[in-house]
Amino acid sequence: MVSREPPFAGIADIPHLQARARGGKTAVVTDAGDLLSYAALDDRCRRFAAFLRSSSVAPGERVAILLQNVPEFVIAYFGAIAAGCVAVPVNYRLSPPEVAYILSDCAASVVVTTAEQFEKVAGQESVRGVGTWLLVEDRREGSLSFRDALGVNPAPAPAPAAPDDVAVLLYTSGTTGFPKGAMISHRNTLFNVDSCRATLGYGEEDVGLLTLPLFHVTGLHSQLVALLACGATVVLQKEYDTGQVLERIARNRITALFFVPAIYKLFTLRSDIGRYDLSSVRIAAYGGAPMAPETIEALNRAMPARLHNCYGLTECSSLGTVLPSEFALTRSESVGLPVPGTEAEVRGTNGGSLPPGEPGELYLRGPHIVQGYFGAPEKTRDSIRDGWLKTGDIARIDGDGFVYILDRAKDMINRGGEKIYSLEVENVLYMCPGVAEAAVFGIPHPVFGEVPAARLVPLPGATIDPEEIRAFCRARLADYKVPVQVGIADRIPRNPGGKILKVELRREWESRSQEEAR
Structure with a gap:
């Protein structure tokens, strides 16, 4: 494992020890452009920890954070952990009943949270057990002011932490059922810091733009925590906007980015890309899908960044594999190698390890695998055995150890016994002229059980002919892999991490089919 400087014993040591090492350096730049030094960040985190202790919130109790990418999120996260509590970032895009489920669970x-969220959620029957609501804006009846909570004298230091103490609960997206709270320890999180440093090359000179939501494991662990642990600066952005992102890169001299490939493609499609100074960018990480070679080449012309395709899950604390930048073009369909100190295997349906090149389910093992699911021992046993995480992703590993994700196990299309991996078809669709985004999913068929369908998003100003798309695919794929239906839309549903929601695509297709049948 790569050594840490300074040597953090726990997550809350990051702002505390960095304040001693580089107190005057800017740690966080807010969406409004305000600056927060490491010394100021540490002071506010310790004040929040002192407030929790004075409010009789015991170590191990859960502190939920329902906020956008704002400094109060950062303070609440590190401050809760400094008090020995468990931080629970919550997706602010969820509906009030969905938020209430997580708070109750x-x-x-x-x-x-905010006054707006408080008014939506606090009245839900299942959240009556919440003792304290802290609002970052104006108070409401039944709540306290987060600003006032920081008025207490700061705690002298973060609470001592054991490596395997649970520090964070991150809830899975719940696309196939109720979300589960992954229990992430100090060891898990700090190991991911080392993984980011070793594979992405983070250092104290970096300035990272954080647009991915902080309730998601990538934004939280592979950007916020990892960059601050390296002594870098983090620039927060509440909502994604391509023009604003490009302006911030130029204005703040951003060096480190992390987006889904579709975002980078939007960069390269702008006719005015040349007017933005992107020369500071040296790290451009991405995940959720492979990046088309032509997009990689266009990015290489636009910025001098090293490109890294990354694969990970909440259950491995963020990074699972990373593609070294020198293979960005030659192995563009690979998600790379397991991060140092970890293992990856592909297994068959009988649980046995498969030889190189054979597709099967991907398993991961290492210090990054979480402790399990909160309050769900049976689900934990189903997913984690003997230290191995059952990812639910179909993959193959080549003779050099490079991992290729083929599909989610639940998304693989079985056409009359013939397996179709949606990623293979999507890669061909991305080669089609005029296609900006592509998603392939299975739809019911009376004879074959299910067959492939596709949804495409056209490039700005482009027109897509579904029959031309199918002809393009027929020239490059086996006939049974060619989408039987091609739909055109202005969006493809994704979760906060950028992964395509195939369940939602199938649900929308079924809904349209029922309407047409009436």
Whole structure:
């Protein structure tokens, strides 16, 4: 494992020890352009920890954070952990009943949120157990001010932490059922810091743009925590906007980015890309899908960045594999090698390890695998055995150890016994002229059980002919892999990490089919 400087014993040591090492350096730049030094960040985190202790919130209790990418999120996250509590970032895009489910499931004692969210969620029957609501804006009846909570004298230091103590609960996206709270320890998180440093090359000179939501494991662990642990600066952005992102890169001299490939493609499609100074960018990480070679080449012309395709899950604390930048073009369909100190295997249906090149389910093992699911021992046993995480992804590993993700196990299309991996078809669709985004999913068929269908998003100003798309695919794929239906839309549903929601695509297709049948 790569050594850490300074040597963090726990997550809350990051702002505390960095304040001693580089107190005057800017740690966080807010969406409004305000600056927060490491010393100021540490002071506010310790003040929040002192407030929790003075409010009799015991170590191990859950502190939920329902906020966008704002400094109060950062303070609440590190401050809760400094008090020995468990931080629970919550997706602010969820509906009030969905938020209430998570707050109830984790038995949150404290919720840090906005007045708007408080009015939507606090009245839900299942959240009556929340003891304290802290609002970052104006107070409402039944709540306290987050600003006032920081008025107490700061705690002298973060609470001592054992490596395997649970520090964070991150809830899975719940696309196939109720979300589960992954229990992430200090060891898990700090190992991911080392993984980011070793594979992406983070250092104290970096300035990272954080547009991915902080309730998602990538934004939280592979950007916020990892960059601050390296002594870098983090620039927060509440909502994604391509023009604003490009302006921030130029204005703040951003060096480190992390997006889904579709975002980078939007960069390269702008006719005015040349007016933005992107010369500072040296790390451009991406995940959720492979990046088309032509997009890689266009990015290489636009910025001098090293490109890294990354694969990970909440259950491995963020990074699972990373593609070294020198293979960005030659192995563009690969998600790379397991991060140092970890293992990856592909297994068959009988649980046995498969030889190189054979497709099967991907398993991961290492210090990054989480402790399990909160309050769900049976689900934990189903997913994690003997230290191996059952990812639910179909993959193959070549003779050099490079991992290729083929599909989610639940998304693989079985056409009359013939397996179709949607990623293979999507890669061909991305080669079609005029296609900006592509998603392939299975739809019911009376004879074959299911067959492939596709949804495409056209490039700005482009027109897509579904029959021309199918002809393009027939020239490059076996006939049974060619989508039987091609739909054109202005969006493809994705979760906050950029992964395509195939369940939602199938649901929308079924809904349209029922309407047409009436």
